[in-house]
Amino acid sequence: MITYLLKRLVMLVPLLVGISLVTFTVIHLAPGEPVEMQTSLNPKISAAARERMREFYGLDKPLYVQYLSWLKRMAKLDFGRSFAPDGRPVIEKIRERIPVTLSLNVISLVLEMGLAIPIGVLAAVRRNSRLDRAITVFVFLGFAVPTFWLALLLMYLFGVQLGWLPVSGLHSLGSDRLGLLAWSWDLAKHLLLPVSIATFGSLAGMSRYMRATMLEVLNQDYITTARAKGLSERVVIWRHAFRNALLPLITLLGFSLPGLIGGSVIFETIFAIPGMGQLFYQGVMGRDYPLVMGILVIGAGLTLIGNLLADVGYALADPRIRHGRG
Amino acid sequence: MPGRWFAALLFCCILAGCNGDKPQERRISRSSGPPAYGDAIVVGSIGEPSTLIPLLATDSASFDIAGLVYNGLVRYDKNLKLEGDLARSWDVSPDGLTITFHLRRGVKWQDGVEFTSRDVLYTYRVTIDPKTPTAYSGDFKQVKTAEAPDPYTFRVTYARPFAPALASWGNAILPAHLLEGKDITKSDLSRHPVGTGPYRFKEWVPGQKLVLESYHDYYEGRPYIDRYVYRIIPDSSTMYMELKAGSLDRMGLTPVQYARQTTSREFLDRFNKFRYPASGYTFLGYNLRNPLFSDRRVRQALTSAIDKKEIVQGVLLGMGQVARGPYKPGTWAYDPHIHDFDYDPARAVRLLAEAGWQRNGDGIMEKNGRPFQFTILTNQGNDQRLRTAQIIQWRLKQIGIDVKIRVVEWASFLKNFVDTGNFEALVLGWTISPDPDLYDVWDSSKTGPKELNFVGFKNSEVDRLIAEGRTTFDQGKRRRCYWRIQEILAKEQPYTFLYVPDELPVVSARFHGIRPAPAGIDYNFIRWYVPKEGQLYQ
Numbered sequence: 052m053i054t055y056l057l058k059r060l061v062m063l064v065p066l067l068v069g070i071s072l073v074t075f076t077v078i079h080l081a082p083g084e085p086v087e088m089q090t091s092l093n094p095k096i097s098a099a100a101r102e103r104m105r106e107f108y109g110l111d112k113p114l115y116v117q118y119l120s121w122l123k124r125m126a127k128l129d130f131g132r133s134f135a136p137d138g139r140p141v142i143e144k145i146r147e148r149i150p151v152t153l154s155l156n157v158i159s160l161v162l163e164m165g166l167a168i169p170i171g172v173l174a175a176v177r178r179n180s181r182l183d184r185a186i187t188v189f190v191f192l193g194f195a196v197p198t199f200w201l202a203l204l205l206m207y208l209f210g211v212q213l214g215w216l217p218v219s220g221l222h223s224l225g226s227d228r229l230g231l232l233a234w235s236w237d238l239a240k241h242l243l244l245p246v247s248i249a250t251f252g253s254l255a256g257m258s259r260y261m262r263a264t265m266l267e268v269l270n271q272d273y274i275t276t277a278r279a280k281g282l283s284e285r286v287v288i289w290r291h292a293f294r295n296a297l298l299p300l301i302t303l304l305g306f307s308l309p310g311l312i313g314g315s316v317i318f319e320t321i322f323a324i325p326g327m328g329q330l331f332y333q334g335v336m337g338r339d340y341p342l343v344m345g346i347l348v349i350g351a352g353l354t355l356i357g358n359l360l361a362d363v364g365y366a367l368a369d370p371r372i373r374h375g376r377g
Numbered sequence: 378m379p380g381r382w383f384a385a386l387l388f389c390c391i392l393a394g395c396n397g398d399k400p401q402e403r404r405i406s407r408s409s410g411p412p413a414y415g416d417a418i419v420v421g422s423i424g425e426p427s428t429l430i431p432l433l434a435t436d437s438a439s440f441d442i443a444g445l446v447y448n449g450l451v452r453y454d455k456n457l458k459l460e461g462d463l464a465r466s467w468d469v470s471p472d473g474l475t476i477t478f479h480l481r482r483g484v485k486w487q488d489g490v491e492f493t494s495r496d497v498l499y500t501y502r503v504t505i506d507p508k509t510p511t512a513y514s515g516d517f518k519q520v521k522t523a524e525a526p527d528p529y530t531f532r533v534t535y536a537r538p539f540a541p542a543l544a545s546w547g548n549a550i551l552p553a554h555l556l557e558g559k560d561i562t563k564s565d566l567s568r569h570p571v572g573t574g575p576y577r578f579k580e581w582v583p584g585q586k587l588v589l590e591s592y593h594d595y596y597e598g599r600p601y602i603d604r605y606v607y608r609i610i611p612d613s614s615t616m617y618m619e620l621k622a623g624s625l626d627r628m629g630l631t632p633v634q635y636a637r638q639t640t641s642r643e644f645l646d647r648f649n650k651f652r653y654p655a656s657g658y659t660f661l662g663y664n665l666r667n668p669l670f671s672d673r674r675v676r677q678a679l680t681s682a683i684d685k686k687e688i689v690q691g692v693l694l695g696m697g698q699v700a701r702g703p704y705k706p707g708t709w710a711y712d713p714h715i716h717d718f719d720y721d722p723a724r725a726v727r728l729l730a731e732a733g734w735q736r737n738g739d740g741i742m743e744k745n746g747r748p749f750q751f752t753i754l755t756n757q758g759n760d761q762r763l764r765t766a767q768i769i770q771w772r773l774k775q776i777g778i779d780v781k782i783r784v785v786e787w788a789s790f791l792k793n794f795v796d797t798g799n800f801e802a803l804v805l806g807w808t809i810s811p812d813p814d815l816y817d818v819w820d821s822s823k824t825g826p827k828e829l830n831f832v833g834f835k836n837s838e839v840d841r842l843i844a845e846g847r848t849t850f851d852q853g854k855r856r857r858c859y860w861r862i863q864e865i866l867a868k869e870q871p872y873t874f875l876y877v878p879d880e881l882p883v884v885s886a887r888f889h890g891i892r893p894a895p896a897g898i899d900y901n902f903i904r905w906y907v908p909k910e911g912q913l914y915q
Binding site (some may be wrong): 330 | 417419427428433434435436439507508510511512513514515518562563567568583584585606608609610611612614615618619621622624787788789791792793827828914
């Protein structure tokens with residue numbers, strides 16, 4: 052098991068380098084350069100000034116030289132400085148955004164799991180009942196309704212008409228002078244709308260998946276055996292069926308790891324939440340290469356690690372897999 | 378059952394959405410009273426500043442903040458005339474080559490150090506330093522020598538008289554004592570600026586807000602409003618809801634919001650709306666290198682076939698005015714008597730016939746069997762420009778011209794089309810700077826790749842007039858040059874100048890002392906106040 056793990060970990064390095072090479076090339080192939088984005092169509096800027104700025108960012112060198120110097124810095128875990136006019140270290144920009152996105156996504160994910168799993172099980176157990184159909188309609192409604200539209204409606208209702216909740220942002224003005232409890236309450240009020248809308252929108256996938264695996268398990272012979280043994284329906288479903296149906300969810304969870312640091316641009320824009328989605332979008336629009344590369348590399352790393360964790364988790368949970376690889 | 382609960386909720390909220398305006402509980406008092414210190418103003422912004430060292434910034438959000446923290450040597454007053462700021466006064470030598478600035482005494486940086494000519498000299502030097510990645514070295518490069526003979530005098534000499542030079546000294550002056558000998562690109566001042574201006578930096582919560590506090594030792598006196606909170610709200614509908622919910626005091630409205638969504642009695646009770654021409658215009662530019670547009674009569678015909686008033690109505694809901702040239706109506710360089718080609722489709726057809734274009738049996742404009750068709754290019758993300766292009770498309774179709782519209786993402790719009798001259802016509806906008814110099818956009822030396830005269834306009838008389846206008850400080854002489862240029866542009870129609878939109882700011886009614894002027898409303902921000910009993914924040 053240990054050697055297997057080590058082997059997998061070592062394999063990650065060439066994979067990451069490959070991914071970074073592809074992304075580096077693609078982002079440089081996109082028309083426009085950071086300097087142009089900042090200076091184009093501005094009468095006050097001379098061609099010489101533009102050239103000086105290109106030199107400053109090292110954009111005058113051939114692409115492979117730029118890539119190699121980037122790679123050299125990355126080897127020392129130095130993400131470099133942003134090409135935006137503030138020139139701040141990329142890692143600093145990412146660091147100040149990650150907590151918000153991460154906590155929002157973790158809360159949403161926990162809520163999503165907490166709701167989607169029981170919903171899925173319920174729908175499977177009472178397959179084709181009226182309840183099952185109602186659930187289907189409900190989760191697909193969440194899936195189909197454009198989040199931004201729902202968000203705007205709810206913001207208008209609770210923020211403007213009723214005045215119960217703040218419209219957007221994370222903190223009220225002057226919240227820094229509040230005590231810890233009041234401050235948390237203020238934050239919770241701000242998070243209520245975005246978190247519930249995000250959860251509502253993502254219920255469909257997880258709950259349908261849960262329903263399908265649960266149905267599959269419920270048709271197995273050992274469930275029939277358990278029922279024949281005279282076990283109560285509750286024990287049959289939660290002890291025998293549910294645990295086996297949970298297995299595939301581990302894979303899903305592994306896949307959702309990189310998603311935890313990625314945010315939705317539209318969502319963050321509407322709620323004025325300073326998260327990773329906005330940062331990445333601004334980076335791409337401004338052709339801020341170091342920032343874009345930094346976020347992509349972290350995302351790629353997390354994806355690979357997520358896959359690895361899913362495999363390991365699977366092996367731990369399912370003896371057949373564990374022993375098969377032994 | 379969460380499902381039922383949620384469906385009920387959704388239903389309620391749709392109902393509420395149809396409910397229209399409901400009177401707000403929170404009422405803002407319009408109470409009048411004497412000017413008083415205190416309160417805060419919360420301003421909404423779509424973008425976040427990039428850096429608070431204005432020398433390195435190119436975005437408007439950065440300048441919103443920097444404008445309150447820093448001063449230049451000169452500035453534009455409420456009538457868009459240059460006046461002294463950190464410079465008490467200035468003299469221009471009779472040959473127009475030397476400008477001597479007499480600096481204000483007793484001005485203090487916000488950290489207590491005195492402001493002197495050393496700061497000005499430093500700002501000049503760091504701007505032209507090749508290691509500084511700044512966009513603003515162009516005008517300063519014209520300077521031959523710069524010297525600071527004593528702490529309160531600063532003198533620059535130019536190789537040739539250069540009228541836009543004076544305005545370039547409106548750039549923010551940076552604190553030499555904090556920056557000298559350091560790498561400006563890594564300076565902490567980009568996040569914690571120290572200036573001489575009316576507001577000092579307090580905090581910046583990335584992605585959320587910036588807070589400034591009034592600077593009590595400001596040389597023009599302590600500003601009335603104690604705090605300036607700049608909230609970053611990237612979506613304009615969200616911003617509008619925040620305004621209605623009472624958590625924003627100021628934002629810029631869109632024409633639809635101004636004309637349709639902010640007209641209720643309740644809204645007008647709580648907010649004051651303002652409206653004045655913005656400093657910019659939108660145009661339809663023709664690629665003059667393209668044989669299709671090389672004939673002046675064709676361009677005149679196209680302008681005659683476009684109803685500019687209808688575009689102002691349709692795109693801006695009337696919140697703007699028709700543009701006839703590159704200047705803002707009402708400023709000294711603007712020629713109010715300009716002869717323009719008003720909407721007249723019959724004249725358009727006549728002019729096209731003179732140029733050899735005839736309508737064939739299907740009503741399509743043709744010349745030697747080739748139909749008149751071209752593509753209007755515009756950038757993605759600007760609805761007003763797209764709608765403008767659509768109205769033009771519809772109007773030109775009526776005289777048998779087939780127009781296609783192509784919308785391209787900004788970066789590739791510039792790189793693949795504008796910079797390379799690879800376009801037929803485009804809808805774009807220019808900012809109108811208070812100094813009327815037209816060199817960069819209209820001089821024939823600026824037609825190269827990546828330069829701003831991308832339509833390729835070449836006219837020797839215009840070149841001569843531009844040169845004359847920028848080498849004299851005499852406003853009367855300059856005006857004559859620019860009026861003549863407007864006449865030529867109106868005849869040549871290298872662009873169809875379309876409209877100058879209106880700026881539509883809205884400010885909470887609790888703020889008093891706002892006096893709209895040609896420069897807008899912000900020029901006297903430090904004199905805005907909230908009477909004691911109307912103050913909302915402590």
